[in-house]
Each structure stands twice: as C-alpha cells, then as structure tokens.
Amino acid sequence: MADQAPPAADLEPEVQRVGRSLAAAFPSGARHPIRNLDTKAMELATEDAQLRSALFRLVDVTPATRSLDDLSGHLRSYLSEVDDRPLPVDTALRMANTRAGRRALGIAAAAGVRHMAHRFIVGETPAAALGTIRAQWKSGVATSLDLLGEATVTQAEADQYAARCRDALETVSADAPHWPSRPELERDSVGPLPRVNVSVKVTALTPLMRPEAPEVGRDDAARRLRPLLRLARDLDAHLHVDMESLDTLEATTELFFELLDEEEFREGPSAGLVLQAYLRESPGQLDRVLDWAGSTQRTPPLVIRLVKGAYWDHEIVEARQHGWRPPVFEAKADCDRNFELLAGRLVEARPAVRMAIGSHNLRSVAYAIASSRAAGAEDRDLELQVLRGLGDELAHALAAHGMRVRSYCPVGDLMAGMAYLVRRLLENTSNESFLQSWREGAELEELLAAP
Amino acid sequence: MSQPPFANEPILELRRAPVRDSLIEALSDLDARLPLRVPVLIGDSPGADSGLDSSDPGTPSRAVAQAGSATESDAAAAVEAAERGRRTWASTPAGERAEVLRGAAQRLRERRLELAALQVRECAKPWGEADADVCEAIDYLEYYARAGIELERGRELLQVPGERNTMRYAPRGVAAVISPWNFPLAIPTGMTAAALAAGNTVVLKPAEQSPGSALMLVEALHGAGVPPDALNLLPGFGDAGAALVRDPRVNVIAFTGSSAVGLEILRAAAETPDGQDHVKRVLAEMGGKNCVIVDSDADLDEVVPGVMHSAFTYAGQKCSAAARVLVHEAVHDALLERLTGAIEAIIVGQAEDFSTEVPPVIEREARDRVEGYTRTAREQGRLVGQPADVPADGWFCSPRLAWELPDDSPVVREEIFGPLLAVSRVGSVEEACDVVDSLPFALTGGLFSRSPEMVEYVTRRTPVGNLYVNRGITGAMVARQPFGGNKRSGIGSKAGGPDYLLEFAEPRVVTENTMRHGLVVE
Numbered sequence: 001m002a003d004q005a006p007p008a009a010d011l012e013p014e015v016q017r018v019g020r021s022l023a024a025a026f027p028s029g030a031r032h033p034i035r036n037l038d039t040k041a042m043e044l045a046t047e048d049a050q051l052r053s054a055l056f057r058l059v060d061v062t063p064a065t066r067s068l069d070d071l072s073g074h075l076r077s078y079l080s081e082v083d084d085r086p087l088p089v090d091t092a093l094r095m096a097n098t099r100a101g102r103r104a105l106g107i108a109a110a111a112g113v114r115h116m117a118h119r120f121i122v123g124e125t126p127a128a129a130l131g132t133i134r135a136q137w138k139s140g141v142a143t144s145l146d147l148l149g150e151a152t153v154t155q156a157e158a159d160q161y162a163a164r165c166r167d168a169l170e171t172v173s174a175d176a177p178h179w180p181s182r183p184e185l186e187r188d189s190v191g192p193l194p195r196v197n198v199s200v201k202v203t204a205l206t207p208l209m210r211p212e213a214p215e216v217g218r219d220d221a222a223r224r225l226r227p228l229l230r231l232a233r234d235l236d237a238h239l240h241v242d243m244e245s246l247d248t249l250e251a252t253t254e255l256f257f258e259l260l261d262e263e264e265f266r267e268g269p270s271a272g273l274v275l276q277a278y279l280r281e282s283p284g285q286l287d288r289v290l291d292w293a294g295s296t297q298r299t300p301p302l303v304i305r306l307v308k309g310a311y312w313d314h315e316i317v318e319a320r321q322h323g324w325r326p327p328v329f330e331a332k333a334d335c336d337r338n339f340e341l342l343a344g345r346l347v348e349a350r351p352a353v354r355m356a357i358g359s360h361n362l363r364s365v366a367y368a369i370a371s372s373r374a375a376g377a378e379d380r381d382l383e384l385q386v387l388r389g390l391g392d393e394l395a396h397a398l399a400a401h402g403m404r405v406r407s408y409c410p411v412g413d414l415m416a417g418m419a420y421l422v423r424r425l426l427e428n429t430s431n432e433s434f435l436q437s438w439r440e441g442a443e444l445e446e447l448l449a450a451p
Numbered sequence: 452m453s454q455p456p457f458a459n460e461p462i463l464e465l466r467r468a469p470v471r472d473s474l475i476e477a478l479s480d481l482d483a484r485l486p487l488r489v490p491v492l493i494g495d496s497p498g499a500d501s502g503l504d505s506s507d508p509g510t511p512s513r514a515v516a517q518a519g520s521a522t523e524s525d526a527a528a529a530v531e532a533a534e535r536g537r538r539t540w541a542s543t544p545a546g547e548r549a550e551v552l553r554g555a556a557q558r559l560r561e562r563r564l565e566l567a568a569l570q571v572r573e574c575a576k577p578w579g580e581a582d583a584d585v586c587e588a589i590d591y592l593e594y595y596a597r598a599g600i601e602l603e604r605g606r607e608l609l610q611v612p613g614e615r616n617t618m619r620y621a622p623r624g625v626a627a628v629i630s631p632w633n634f635p636l637a638i639p640t641g642m643t644a645a646a647l648a649a650g651n652t653v654v655l656k657p658a659e660q661s662p663g664s665a666l667m668l669v670e671a672l673h674g675a676g677v678p679p680d681a682l683n684l685l686p687g688f689g690d691a692g693a694a695l696v697r698d699p700r701v702n703v704i705a706f707t708g709s710s711a712v713g714l715e716i717l718r719a720a721a722e723t724p725d726g727q728d729h730v731k732r733v734l735a736e737m738g739g740k741n742c743v744i745v746d747s748d749a750d751l752d753e754v755v756p757g758v759m760h761s762a763f764t765y766a767g768q769k770c771s772a773a774a775r776v777l778v779h780e781a782v783h784d785a786l787l788e789r790l791t792g793a794i795e796a797i798i799v800g801q802a803e804d805f806s807t808e809v810p811p812v813i814e815r816e817a818r819d820r821v822e823g824y825t826r827t828a829r830e831q832g833r834l835v836g837q838p839a840d841v842p843a844d845g846w847f848c849s850p851r852l853a854w855e856l857p858d859d860s861p862v863v864r865e866e867i868f869g870p871l872l873a874v875s876r877v878g879s880v881e882e883a884c885d886v887v888d889s890l891p892f893a894l895t896g897g898l899f900s901r902s903p904e905m906v907e908y909v910t911r912r913t914p915v916g917n918l919y920v921n922r923g924i925t926g927a928m929v930a931r932q933p934f935g936g937n938k939r940s941g942i943g944s945k946a947g948g949p950d951y952l953l954e955f956a957e958p959r960v961v962t963e964n965t966m967r968h969g970l971v972v973e
Contacts, residue, residue, distance in 0.1 A: 061901040064748045066781055074748065077903045151752035153759075154792025207796040212465035212579060213806030216798065247466055323461030419752070 011370050012450065019366035019448040025397035046429040046436060051089065054078035060422055062113045063415040068106025072096055075109050114414065120389035120424050121148065121417045122409045126164075126171040129411045133172065134179060137195075140399035141407050142185045144197040144240060144385070145172065148412030148420050152204045161204040162224040166231060168411065172196045173235040184404060188380045190301055190351050194270055196237035199408065200228065202252045203244055214251035221255055229259060232269035240303065243274035245311040245318075246327050249285070257292050265298065272303030272356070277339035278312055278328040286342055293353050301351060305385060306342055306368075307358040308335060310423055332432050336364065336451030343368045347375045356383035356406070360391045361434040363448050369403070380404050390424060390435065454549065454597050459928055460560070460586040463567075465579055471805055474578055477564035478571060478803060485572070489518035489662040491525050492669060492684040494532040498525060503659055503686055508575040508811045509801045509845040515573045518662035521687035526654070526694035529683035533625040533652040534700055536680025541622045541650040545603035549596035552644055554675030556592035559585065559636075559667075566636060566667055573663050574635050575802040575810040575845075580765050583926070587637035588668070590929035591644045591947065598952045599648030613966045615973065620956035622650030623732060624702035627695040629716070631708045632813060633768050635661035640668050641929075641946050642705040642734075643682070647672070649955035651703060652681040656695055658708075660813055662686035696720055699727035703955055705734045707770075710866065710939060713737040717942075734943030734954050736770065736935060738866040739894030741924060743773050744883040744909065746900035747781035753921060754899045755789050761897065761923040762872040763797055763850050766809045768817075771895040771917070771925040771934070775863060776874045777883035783876045790852055790874065791835050797850050799841055809870050811845040818846040821869030828853035828862045828871065864890070880905055884912050894936035897924040914938055916945065 045052040057078045065071040076096040079089055095101035123129030126145060133143050147164045150157070176195040186193055202217070203209050205224045209217035225241075232239040241256050243249065256273055259265065275286055286304075293302045309315075312328055319326040329335040339359070346355040347368075357368040365384060372382040379402060386395045388409045398405045410420055427433055438447060463470050491498035502520030507513040521529075540548070559566060563585045570581035608616040626646035630639035639657055646653050657665030669684045685691050689712075696704055696719045706716050713735040720731040743761065745754055761773035778786050800807040812818050825848075828834050832855040841847035850870040856863050863873050877883040880900070887896060896915035900906055906920055916936040917927060927934040933948020935941050944950040965973045 057901065060750070061748055064750065064782075064901065066747055070748070073904075074902055081903065151756070153752075153755040153789055154796060156792050157789075207793065208798070208806075210798070210806050212471065213798075213804070214466075216806045250466065250468070322464075323459055324464055 011367070011374055014370035014373065015363070015366045015450075016448055018369045019362050020444065022362060022366060022394075022397045022401065023444055025400045026393050027396065045425075048082070048084065048086075050082040050084070051086075052429055054082055056422055056425060058109060059113050059116065059425060060418060062110065063418055068103050068110065069099075070106075071109055072102040072106040075105060076102075116425070117414050117417060117421055120387070120410060120421055121412060121414075122388055123411055124413045126168040126411055129409065130171065130175050133409065134175065136407055136409075137179050137182060137185070139396070140182060140184065141395050141405045142182075142195070142197065143407050143409045144199045144238075146199045146201075146242070146408060146410045147204070148410045148417040149204050150416050153207050155207060158204065158206050158220075158224060162228060165198060165200050165228055168198050169196065169228070169231050169235055169237050169239075172198070173237055184380060184402060188354065188404070189378055190354065190381075194236055194238040196235065197240065197406065198232070198237060199240040199242050200225070201242045201244060202255060203248055209248055209251060211247035214248075214254060217248070218251040218255040218258070221251070222259055225255065226259055226262075229265055229269060229271070232271075233265065233267075236268070238270040238272065238303070240272040240305065241274070243276055243309075245314055246279065249279075253285075253288070257296075260298060261296055267299055270300040270303065272305055272354075274305045274307060274358075275342060276307055276309035277342050278309035278315075278335045280327055280329060282338065282342060283345075286345060290349055290353070293349075301354050303354040303356060303383075304346060305356040305358050306339065306346060308339060308361075310427075313426070333451040336361070339364050340367045340371075340451070344371050347371050347377070350375075350377065350381060354381075354383065356385050358385040358408070360386060360394055362394070362438075363434075363451070365394070365398070366448065387424065390427070454553075454600065457594050457597055457930055459930065460589040460593075462579075462586050463582045465582070465805065471578075474564055474567060475803075478568040481565055481568040481572065485516075486514040487516040487569075487663045487666065489516050489666045489684075489686050491519035491521050491529075491686060492679075493525065493529045494535070494683065495679045503662065503688065505573050505660055505662055507572050507845075508813050509803075509842075511845065513572070515569075516663035516666075518666075518686035521656070521685035521691035523690065523694040525685060525687070526656075526691050527698065529654040529685055530625055530627075530695065530698045530700050532680045532683050533654050536652045536678055537622070537624055539678060540647070540652050540681040543650070545599045545648070545650070548648060548650065549600050551672075551676040552592045552596035552599075552648060555644075555671040555677070556589045556596075558671035558674055559589050559592070559640075562667065562671075563589075566664070569663050569667065570635055571802045573661050574632055574813065576635075576765060577802045577807045577810055578805055581802075584634050584637045587634070587929060588640035591637065591641040594929050594947060595641075595644045595648040595952060598645075598949070599650075602649060602952050602956060608960070613964065613971055615963045615965050616960065618958060618960045620649070620953070621959050623955055623957055624651060624729075625700055626651040626653050626703040626705060626955060627698075627701045628653055628655045629692045629695070629704065629706045629708065630655070630657050630665070632658035632660035633765070633770070635664035636668060638707050639665055642707065643668065643672070645946075645951055646703065646705065646955050647677060647681065649952045651955055654683045654685060654695055654701075656685045656687065656692045659686070659688050693719070697722070699724055701731060702729055703732045703734070705943075705954075707736040710738040713941075732954065736941045736943070736946070737939065738868075738892055739770050739772075739936060739940050740774050740864065740866055740890050740892045741772060741895045741897070741915070742775040742777050742883070742887050742890075743897035743899070743924060744877075744880055744887075745776060745778040745782060745786060746880050746898070746902065746905055747779040748901045749779075749782065749899035750901065750921075751782065751786055751789060754786060755793050757897070757899070757921075757923040758790065758872070759793050759797065761925050763809050763870050764925065766812050766848060766850075767870045767872075768812060768868055769925050770936075771927065772868075773872065773897065773924055774867060775886075776872065777877045777886055778874060779880065779883075780876050780878055783874075787854060787874055790872075794835060794850055794852050795837055797837065799837065799847065799850065801842070801845070809848075809850050811842075811847045812869055813846065815846055817869065818848055821848045821867060821871060824862050824865075824867045824869070824871055825851055827860065828856060828873070831860050831862065832856035866892070880909060884909060887913055887915070891939040892936065893938035894940040895919065895924045897922075916940065
C-alpha cells in the first residue's frame with residue numbers, strides 16, 4: 001500500500017475514547033430496535049440464510065406483481081423453499097391455502113415491503129421529500145439527495161433521470177433559504193458549504209456505458225451532466241458524482257475530471273467524487289484524484305467521500321465467473337485497514353480537498369475523527385455521512401457531538417427504489433455488518449478494536 | 452498421469468485500458484502480415500495455397516487469408532493420410548494424447564492476442580467475443596484431454612464369481628470435421644479435440660470464410676505433437692466437404708452449421724456403398740429460432756440488457772442468439788417501449804472498435820438475406836431500427852426490432868442469423884411454451900420470471916437443449932453449460948459436456964470366464 005497512515009499507536013487511545021463517547025450517545029433502545037414488523041422480519045432473516053433469501057426475493061418482486069393474490073402466491077413459493085420454518089412463517093404458509101388467507105397475506109406482505117421502503121426512501125419526489133429534509137436540517141443533519149431509478153437503457157430514460165436531478169436541485173434550492181441557520185453545517189474553515197446537495201449516478205445519465213469503451217458512455221453522459229453542473233453552479237448547490245461498480249470507474253473518473261476542468265466551472269459548483277476503500281486499487285485511485293485536485297485551476301475544493309463500497313458481492317461474483325482476481329479485498333479486516341489508511345491520507349490532503357467519511361462502522365468513524373483531530377483540524381473540517389434508514393441513530397449521536405453530519409437520502413418510487421432497497425437490506429442483515437453485530441450484543445471493545 | 456482439475460480459461464479484462472492497448476498492438480502486428488497463406492495440409496506435405504481468399508467483412512477489399520481450395524482428390528488423399536495415421540494415434544495412451552492436447556492449449560494461450568485479432572479481421576468478430584472464442588478453444592482442449600483419460604478407464608460393470616466383465620471404448624477411426632465461421636477457432640477446436648482425445652484421426656474442413664483461424668489450430672496441434680497424418684487440413688468450399696462426407700473410409704462426421712447442409716450430410720452419410728464396412732456416425736449442430744419468454748413478474752431492468760445482448764451481439768450471428776421475445780401481455784407494452792429505445796442505443800461499427808456491438812455480417816449474401824427478412828417484416832408488421840445510417844463500406848445491417856407479425860410469417864418461423872429480433876405478445880407463459888413447441892428448432896431458450904413455480908414449469912416443458920433463466924441466452928461455457936440442440940436443431944451429445952466423447956468412440960465389452968477346472972483363477 002502506497003502511503004503511511006499517521007502512527008496508529010498514538011491515535012489509538014483517542015479512537016477508543018471517541019468511539020465510546022459516540023456509543024453512549026446512541027438513543028436508548030437502538031441496540032434492540034424490535035419496533036416494527038419489518039425489523040422483526042429482518043431479524044428472522046439474519047438468523048437463517050434461506051429465510052433471508054425468501055425475504056429478498058419477496059421485496060424484489062413486489063412492485064412487479066399484478067394483484068395481492070399474485071403477491072401472496074410468490075411469497076408462498078419463496079417460503080416453501082425454506083427447510084426450517086419458524087412458527088410465524090409456517091402460519092403464513094398455511095394462510096396461503098385459502099383465498100381469504102391469501103388476500104390477507106398479500107395485504108400484510110405489501111404493507112411490510114412498503115414499510116421497509118419508507119424506512120430507506122424519503123419520498124417519491126423531491127417535493128415530497130422536503131419535509132424530511134427540512135426536519136433533518138433542523139435537528140442538525142444535512143442531506144444529500146439521491147434520485148433512485150430503474151436501469152437506464154434508453155436515451156429517453158437518461159433524459160428523464162437528468163430532468164429529475166434538475167427538479168431536485170431546483171425544488172430543494174427554492175426551499176433552502178427558509179431553513180433556520182445551522183452554522184455547524186454551513187461553513188468549514190475553508191469557507192461556506194452549500195445547503196443543497198444532490199448525488200448523481202453516471203450510469204443513469206446514459207444508456208451507452210460500456211466497460212470496454214469508457215469514452216462512449218463518458219461523452220454521452222457529459223451531454224447531461226454539464227447542464228446539471230451549470231444549474232448547481234447557478235443555484236450554489238453541491239453536486240456529488242456517485243461511484244458504482246468497477247466497470248464504470250474509469251468512465252466516471254474521466255468524465256468528472258474533464259467536465260470540471262472546463263473553463264465555465266472554474267469558480268463553481270462545489271463538486272465531489274467517491275473513493276471506495278474495498279478496491280485493492282483505491283490507493284492508486286486516490287493518488288490520481290489528488291493529482292488532479294492539485295493541478296486543476298478550480299477554486300472550490302474537491303469533496304472526496306470515502307466509503308467502503310456497495311458492490312462487493314457483484315465484484316466478487318463477476319470476478320469468480322470470469323476467472324479474475326477479485327478487485328476488492330475479500331477479508332473485512334483488510335478493507336477496514338485500507339479504509340483507515342485512506343482516511344489518514346485524506347486528513348493530510350486537506351485543505352486542497354474536503355473530506356467526507358461515509359460509514360456506519362463506529363470504529364472507522366471514530367478513527368477518522370481522531371485522526372482529523374490529531375492533525376490539528378477543527379471538527380467542522382470533517383464531514384460524516386450516513387445512509388437514511390440505516391445510520392439515523394449514528395447521525396444523531398454524531399450531531400450531538402457537534403460533528404458535521406450529512407444523511408444520504410434516496411428519493412423515488414418503490415419500483416425505482418427496489419435495487420437500492422435490496423442492497424440496503426442485504427447490508428443490514430449481513431453477519432459482517434457493524435450494525436448487526438452491535439444489535440446482537442457484541443462487546444463495544446471488540447467492535448472498536450483496530451482491524 | 453494425473454491432471455490438475457479443469458478450470459475455464461479467464462477472459463481478458465477489457466475494462467482495463469492496458470489490456471485494450473495490447474490487443475490494438477496485436478491487431479497492427481497481424482495487419483502487417485496479411486494476407487496469411489493457408490495451404491492444404493495432407494500428412495507431411497503442404498499442397499495448394501491459392502484458390503480461396505478470405506476477406507475482412509468490414510473492409511471487403513482487405514484480404515485476410517489466401518488459402519488453398521481443396522479438390523475432391525485432396526479430400527481423398529487427406530482421408531488416406533488419416534487412415535494411415537489411425538493405428539499409431541489410436542495406440543497412443545490417452546494420457547499421452549492428453550499431454551499433446553494440453554500442449555496445444557498452451558500454444559493457443561501464448562498466441563491468444565493474435566488469435567483474437569485474426570477473428571476481428573477475418574470474421575468481424577468484436578474483441579470481447581473474439582477473446583471469448585479463443586478461451587473456449589483452450590477450454591475444449593483442456594476439457595477433452597481430461598475426458599479422454601476418463602474414457603480410457605472404461606465403465607464399471609456388474610461382476611459375479613467366475614467371470615470378469617469389462618467395458619472399454621475404442622476410437623471409431625477417421626473423423627471428418629466440418630466447421631462454421633461464426634466461432635472460427637472454438638468450434639473446429641472442440642470437434643477436432645474431441646475426436647483426437649478419443650483416439651481418432653481427423654480431416655478438418657473449415658468454413659471458406661475463416662481458413663486462417665483453422666490453420667492456427669492445426670499449427671498448434673501439430674506443434675504440440677499430433678502426428679501429421681493424424682490431422683489434415685482441407686481449406687476449401689462445399690465440394691471438398693461433400694467429398695469428405697461421401698468417402699467410405701470416414702467413420703465419424705462432426706458438423707456444425709446450417710440446417711440445410713446438416714440435413715444433406717445426414718442423408719449422404721446414411722449411404723452404405725459396397726466396400727464400406729461400417730455405418731457412419733453423424734453429429735450435427737444446426738439451426739435455431741431461439742425464444743426468450745418474459746413473464747409478467749419479470750424484472751425489465753434485467754430483461755432489456757439480457758435480450759439486447761443475446762439478440763444483437765455479433766450481429767445475431769450465433770446459433771444461440773435470441774430471435775424472438777415472447778412477452779406476457781401485462782408487461783408487453785412497457786417492454787416494447789424500452790426495447791425500441793434500447794435498439795437506438797446499440798452501437799454499430801467496425802469489429803476493431805471496442806464499443807461495437809453490431810459489426811458487419813459475414814458476407815454480402817448474409818446481408819442480402821437479412822435485408823430480405825427485414826423487408827418482409829416491414830410489409831407484414833411493424834419495424835423499428837436505428838435512424839443513423841450504417842457505414843457504407845462493409846456488410847453492415849442495421850439492428851432492427853419487429854412486432855405485430857402474423858404467426859406464419861417467415862420472420863418468426865425461420866432462422867435469420869442476423870440482427871433482427873421479433874417481439875410477440877402472449878397471454879401467458881403457457882401460451883409462450885406453445886409457441887416454442889410449434890417451432891421445429893430447439894436449441895437455446897430463455898425465461899425471465901421471479902416465480903419458482905413458473906421456472907419449474909418451463910424447465911419441465913420446454914424442449915430446448917439449453918434453457919437460461921433470468922439471464923442472456925448466449926455464451927455457453929465449457930463444463931458449465933454443455934451445449935447442443937434438440938429436435939431439428941441437432942443430433943448428438945452436448946459439446947463441452949461429460950458425454951460428448953462417447954460420440955467419437957465405440958463401446959466394446961469383454962467377458963472372460965475365470966473358472967479353470969472348477970477353480971476361480973482371477
């Protein structure tokens with residue numbers, strides 16, 4: 001690995017102290033949040049791989065079913081493949097034997113899936129999401145809106161996605177001036193931070209993304225990203241370009257550099273990229289991004305969001321099917337170590353870039369905070385990001401500590417949000433998940449241990 | 452001799468720029484050497500090397516290979532050489548034959564960039580497809596090498612006291628391999644490697660459009676130690692193939708190609724003229740009219756890319772390619788709208804451009820045939836294609852989507868082998884299965900459904916040789932998806948599967964009495 005992290009031994013006591021302090025600030029009951037039907041379902045799912053698969057398949061198919069009967073028919077098929085059925089599941093299966101039972105089961109299943117979706121998705125449209133966005137702002141949490149969509153396979157769909165991004169920028173920008181002042185969210189030591197923040201996905205901006213010909217997708221997406229950048233600049237909003245699977249890393253990175261180097265974007269908007277710590281090649285990718293940040297003539301500092309990465313299963317499966325070495329770390333500890341190493345490098349790279357940490361792992365978050373403080377920076381120079389629905393408790397604990405927090409808020413209808421929802425559910429029920437381990441009562445000491 | 456377990460050859464990671472650069476360099480090295488000379492090869496002696504030219508379908512003025520055009524007497528001489536060589540090769544232990552085949556695999560591996568580049572030029576096969584073809588060729592050599600060792604062990608039989616029963620497999624003799632241009636290396640390699648692994652000798656007659664790739668295969672096998680007599684190469688036209696099929700000394704005919712030629716071979720091979728002491732065994736992989744069924748609960752986000760890729764990659768010139776989509780009426784309109792939009796996003800271009808999905812088709816006749824079906828589709832139903840013009844030079848066909856066609860339209864009944872996809876509305880998956888059953892072909896098929904019961908229903912009911920569920924329907928991998936059709940799509944066992952070598956061998960059972968004077972003397 002390329003660079004040196006700050007000497008870990010010196011940081012460790014502060015990492016532990018921050019971690020314990022954050023843990024103590026979690027709302028009580030967060031460790032056993034058996035409040036809803038969906039949480040109960042997720043709990044059952046975590047315990048049994050077959051049940052887990054049945055739950056995902058149900059969530060995945062729900063928007064495509066034609067009737068309650070159709071939905072409960074699918075549920076029955078998925079559940080009947082589970083060998084070891086807990087009592088509630090067996091009851092559900094028996095219900096499906098009668099017409100009335102099927103209907104009741106369909107209603108319950110549809111309601112359960114909707115409930116789960118609402119936990120992760122803040123509204124069908126930006127306008128519908130405004131209430132949540134405003135409420136979060138008031139409670140000390142900024143947001144980034146993410147427009148969920150079906151896969152873009154046509155030019156018309158790419159246009160629609162761009163129009164929804166435009167709508168998000170305009171709708172939130174029109175509302176933002178009415179929000180109360182939140183100095184801790186609006187300024188760091190470099191300067192002001194936009195209230196409005198939208199994340200975009202390059203694969204949704206073009207149907208021409210081809211891993212083996214990145215320039216084709218890059219050029220087509222540029223036609224739609226450029227007007228969005230102009231709009232963000234004119235509205236003083238931040239535009240963040242999300243990173244997806246490795247197949248599109250090259251096109252996304254090149255697109256970002258090329259567009260932002262254009263003369264008209266010299267003074268704005270504020271813009272950001274994502275660095276995925278699970279990629280073995282991420283240290284090299286960071287070199288490349290920092291080189292660009294150092295050479296560009298732009299004035300607003302580049303925002304780099306450091307995350308673990310959300311396409312781990314996809315990358316592993318694709319590599320295995322093709323006989324490639326997986327491009328991601330296969331052991332969680334390797335990935336966690338790399339995350340800390342990259343966080344340390346970002347700390348050093350400021351103020352040429354702004355850094356954001358997107359993680360729900362208390363250890364990783366505490367490490368970033370401790371490492372930032374050790375470098376002598378103010379807390380407001382570190383942004384901490386969480387996912388809506390998964391990291392809400394962490395967000396509030398961080399806000400209570402006076403940290404600058406942003407919640408990543410997906411917007412879209414259930415159909416469009418399905419892929420996102422399934423990924424979040426996978427994450428939430430994975431045995432490797434930090435949140436899951438904590439819920440199951442793992443010792444804090446163990447959870448905060450250096451990877 | 453123990454072999455490491457089989458694993459598929461990894462395809463190139465084309466998403467990496469340095470990998471793409473290495474291919475571009477290989478193509479420019481190849482271009483400097485064109486045209487390749489491909490002689491008729493009979494035993495030790497190279498024969499004629501002119502009379503047949505292959506050209507670049509994207510730039511027809513570019514000559515790729517200058518090959519010999521084998522005559523009927525070349526065919527006879529090649530079979531005679533193979534006859535001469537059969538005893539030596541048959542008596543070589545399977546382990547040694549396997550080492551030779553694996554040596555040939557290694558030779559292909561070492562030249563893989565060049566081999567892919569040759570397909571880009573000779574067959575206008577886009578890079579990803581060309582590379583996958585080379586990997587498949589390597590896989591066949593590795594897989595059948597191991598299968599040959601397994602075959603030599605014979606089968607276990609029931610044993611009772613006083614007798615010893617053995618079942619072994621002997622080579623059939625001389626195999627005629629007649630291969631197509633659309634998998635210019637993988638398919639001739641598969642049929643040739645299987646014949647050799649089972650101890651037969653081979654006369655290879657490759658398609659006249661792709662003699663260059665066939666030469667590379669023969670060079671690799673000879674270089675690795677296949678005796679000259681055991682493998683002969685007959686570049687040439689149909690008459691050379693026909694002479695081979697008629698030759699009474701040929702024991703096995705392995706053919707992949709069109710239905711018309713396949714059926715012709717089956718008829719000719721059924722003849723048993725005086726002096727021919729055996730009945731010929733024929734393996735034929737022929738046409739298809741492959742349907743993808745889309746259920747009402749399908750995930751259209753996966754259907755669109757899966758269908759587009761299956762129908763249009765390599766301009767639809769794969770036997771496994773999707774020709775029809777049978778869509779449940781509940782999602783028909785939504786899917787049709789997305790498919791018509793997606794067809795505009797397909798990239799048509801020269802095979803050497805990494806972005807190309809639809810390259811030119813193989814030759815002028817192919818383009819004219821596809822254009823003929825396109826006219827019929829326009830007259831009988833609705834049709835959309837790309838608004839942009841296709842390149843003027845080269846045998847390009849614009850990718851097209853047709854719908855609202857009558858049930859008896861040739862567009863929905865016949866194999867087109869080009870970038871024309873027909874969409875039909877069905878009331879249910881059951882009705883879609885009726886449509887599939889009504890076709891004479893049964894090669895590949897697809898189903899997009901999220902209902903386990905529907906998946907099971909179609910699995911039980913559909914006659915196709917290879918059914919793909921919730922994914923594209925092309926890209927069968929050796930040992931993972933043994934490949935081959937049923938009904939009029941083909942006869943013989945599945946290529947790249949555990950039974951394939953049996954086609955090239957004849958079983959022999961020996962029962963020995965082990966009692967002597969009332970005692971068992973085993």
